[in-house]
Amino acid sequence: MKNRVAVIGAGVSGLTTAVLLQQNGFQVSIYTNKHPLKEIKNPYFGSLFPSASVIPHSVFHPEINEIFKMSQLFFSKLHDLSFSGLINHEHFELFAFENPESDYARLITGFKNLTDLKWHPKHPDIRLKSGWKFDCFFADWTIYYPQLVQSFLQNNGVFISGTVDLNSYDSVQEDIIINCSGLGSAQIREEEKPLILKGHLLKINNTVELKSPSGNTVSYNFSPGPDLYADSFGTPLDVYCYPRKNDWILGGSRFKGTLDVQGNWVSEDKLSQQFPTQIESVNSEIIKETFGKDLSEFTEKEYQYSYRYVRNKENGLRIESDNAADRLVIHNYGHGGAGVTLSWGCAFNVLQMINEKVSILNKNIDSEEVMNRLGKLLTKPQP
Numbered sequence: 001m002k003n004r005v006a007v008i009g010a011g012v013s014g015l016t017t018a019v020l021l022q023q024n025g026f027q028v029s030i031y032t033n034k035h036p037l038k039e040i041k042n043p044y045f046g047s048l049f050p051s052a053s054v055i056p057h058s059v060f061h062p063e064i065n066e067i068f069k070m071s072q073l074f075f076s077k078l079h080d081l082s083f084s085g086l087i088n089h090e091h092f093e094l095f096a097f098e099n100p101e102s103d104y105a106r107l108i109t110g111f112k113n114l115t116d117l118k119w120h121p122k123h124p125d126i127r128l129k130s131g132w133k134f135d136c137f138f139a140d141w142t143i144y145y146p147q148l149v150q151s152f153l154q155n156n157g158v159f160i161s162g163t164v165d166l167n168s169y170d171s172v173q174e175d176i177i178i179n180c181s182g183l184g185s186a187q188i189r190e191e192e193k194p195l196i197l198k199g200h201l202l203k204i205n206n207t208v209e210l211k212s213p214s215g216n217t218v219s220y221n222f223s224p225g226p227d228l229y230a231d232s233f234g235t236p237l238d239v240y241c242y243p244r245k246n247d248w249i250l251g252g253s254r255f256k257g258t259l260d261v262q263g264n265w266v267s268e269d270k271l272s273q274q275f276p277t278q279i280e281s282v283n284s285e286i287i288k289e290t291f292g293k294d295l296s297e298f299t300e301k302e303y304q305y306s307y308r309y310v311r312n313k314e315n316g317l318r319i320e321s322d323n324a325a326d327r328l329v330i331h332n333y334g335h336g337g338a339g340v341t342l343s344w345g346c347a348f349n350v351l352q353m354i355n356e357k358v359s360i361l362n363k364n365i366d367s368e369e370v371m372n373r374l375g376k377l378l379t380k381p382q383p
């Protein structure tokens with residue numbers, strides 16, 4: 001039976017896929033040239049940085065809604081199982097201009113239009129023209145990601161350090177290969193100008209909870225309008241604040257550009273070179289007006305940036321099977337700004353593809369059965 005799987009990559013895509021395959025009887029090794037618990041602030045390792053909302057921002061795929069819906073079902077199950085670091089709370093997406101409703105908005109529970117809201121985050125000088133709220137999953141990344149690593153190890157997972165040649169897979173022994181190499185993808189060098197979105201973050205440590213008048217934790221994305229915050233070409237950008245257990249993640253930016261063969265950032269957008277001051281100034285106004293908290297009182301700050309590999313609008317997320325070195329290879333990369341969001345949906349697609357191609361499991365894969373196994377594999381064994 002071909003049940004030995006090599007996953008290339010220990011980012012959120014690789015680890016989630018590995019854990020899901022383990023629970024379905026596969027023996028999984030992860031080959032990686034960056035270790036999730038050892039690398040610090042390496043901007044080429046996107047999985048160290050996600051703000052980690054479960055919302056399909058900045059990603060393209062013809063079946064994005066289906067993958068997102070499946071992913072949400074997994075997050076919901078994990079939330080019921082109290083998986084470490086997974087939270088759900090009210091989230092607001094607000095605009096100072098007329099913005100059409102996003103495709104995903106009504107795929108998330110608790111949707112309400114701006115006009116029906118009794119309360120929402122506010123900026124003192126900006127009148128909102130459109131927006132909505134929903135009840136959204138978030139992963140508190142400093143807790144959730146290490147827990148994924150632990151789940152993988154507890155289920156006999158093995159990390160193998162080193163770089164795999166993604167054109168030959170010579171160093172890989174296993175029967176099936178899953179390519180979750182993110183920004184390291186070989187494809188990135190073959191595409192003429194892969195679209196990368198540079199993202200800036202401000203992590204503020206030792207914070208307090210941000211709550212609505214009814215006592216619920218809340219977060220927001222807020223587009224203050226192009227006069228206040230836009231890229232060099234006038235495309236409006238949004239700021240956001242995602243409160244977590246011990247910190248707030250303030251964002252954001254989505255500057256378009258690419259990486260050259262040496263990995264240097266190349267962009268016609270001059271603004272992309274510096275940390276956008278609006279992330280601090282606009283968020284500061286909103287936090288003061290809405291929650292009565294003064295940002296300047298919190299002094300432990302970390303300015304960060306990283307890259308989202310979008311590929312481009314035409315081909316977007318690559319989740320498809322291939323053959324190399326006489327073995328089945330399944331590609332799972334190009335998640336743009338939604339690698340966390342789509343992680344479980346993509347992992348489930350990988351499992352289905354393996355089943356179709358090599359018929360290992362000899363039966364149709366039932367998503368509910370697969371989800372019911374999560375409890376067993378993600379819980380720490382009793383001492």
Ligand SMILES: Cc1cc2nc3c(=O)[nH]c(=O)nc-3n(C[C@H](O)[C@H](O)[C@H](O)COP(=O)(O)OP(=O)(O)OC[C@H]3O[C@@H](n4cnc5c(N)ncnc54)[C@H](O)[C@@H]3O)c2cc1C
Binds near residue numbers: 013034199337
């Ligand atoms: C500022 C910012 C905010 C974000 N916020 C969110 C958010 O709120 N919600 C959300 O869903 N997403 C968000 N994202 C996107 C998310 O972070 C990425 O989509 C995700 O991390 C991609 O994960 P990955 O596992 O596919 O790839 P990566 O994290 O890039 O991991 C790739 C792995 O492959 C390994 N690797 C690569 N090449 C090789 C090789 N040749 N040999 C061996 N190993 C190799 C690397 O070492 C690494 O372990 C955000 C991203 C940024 C930058």
